[in-house]
Amino acid sequence: MIPQDPAILLSFVNTKLRDEYPGLDELCAALGEDRARIEAALAAIDYRYDPDRNKFV
Numbered sequence: 724m725i726p727q728d729p730a731i732l733l734s735f736v737n738t739k740l741r742d743e744y745p746g747l748d749e750l751c752a753a754l755g756e757d758r759a760r761i762e763a764a765l766a767a768i769d770y771r772y773d774p775d776r777n778k779f780v
Contacts, residue, residue: 725756729768736761737778747772 726732749759749768762772770779
């Protein structure tokens with residue numbers, strides 16, 4: 724289960740991307756989460772995934 728609060732989700736996802744996964748697709752597959760749902764939740768607080776930096780910015 725991933726955090727529901729967008730600010731906490733941001734920290735959780737960026738930490739996982741930094742420490743464990745080479746990309747958002749791999750993170751979503753490993754956690755069984757929907758990429759579109761994560762991106763929508765973080766877009767609501769003005770964050771977008773940057774694949775070059777492998778983080779939400």
